[in-house]
Amino acid sequence: MYGIREKTSFNDPSREAEKEVRLVSSAERSVKTTTASRVVLDATDITRALTRIAHEILERNKGPDDVILLGIPRRGVPLAHRMAKVMAKVEGTEVPSGSLDVTMYRDDLRLRPARTLEPTDIPGHGVDGALVVLVDDVLFSGRTVRAALDALGDLGRPRGVQLAVLVDRGHRELPIRADFVGKNLPTSLAERVTVTLAETDAVDAVVISPAEGGIS
Secondary structure, eight states: OOOOOOSSOTTOHHHHHHHHHHHHHHOTTTOOOOTTOEEEEOHHHHHHHHHHHHHHHHHHTTSSTTEEEEEOTTTHHHHHHHHHHHHHHHHTSOOOEEEOOOGGGOTTTTTSOOOOOOOOBOOTTOSTTOEEEEEEEEESSSHHHHHHHHHHHTTOOOSEEEEEEEEEOOOOSSSOOOSEEEEEOOOOTTEEEEEEOHHHHSSOEEEEEEOGGGOO
């Protein structure tokens, strides 16, 4: 698994206070912070992690040929687009990116049937024969990724599928593992991991806070 090298400790009280103040001032409407919440990745950290993952994808696949990045809505989509831009800058050629809605493939639909459908946008000539990199913000139980694999199977037959996530918080319920990870983040089930992005929430941040009801 891949980690992210940190130059400062998030256990440093002065640094922690500075990060939380900056988050509240720039995203009061986007992130609900409390005295118990803590910022584990800020905008600079997220940019650095996505840049590293983009380079790792290119290295593992020996370039961008046949690579398609598909983000899982909502926040996986802007992450996929950002990494595609980094890869295009490195390689000097466009790297296609799009979105893959998994709503109708979730195994909890009967428990929570009222869900908004998100767009599926498959670039280029589809996924047949392509190397598809699924992109999501947080890897948790693995059930969303399982739904994405089912959705992808209905669209065609890629020659390979890889998984890139900004945060892996553990607690897997299915045998699913990410190929590319921005940050391995040990958590308890009594904590919630919230990812906000400039495209959807006006600010880039990853915050850990107490889960409502005790379970995230």
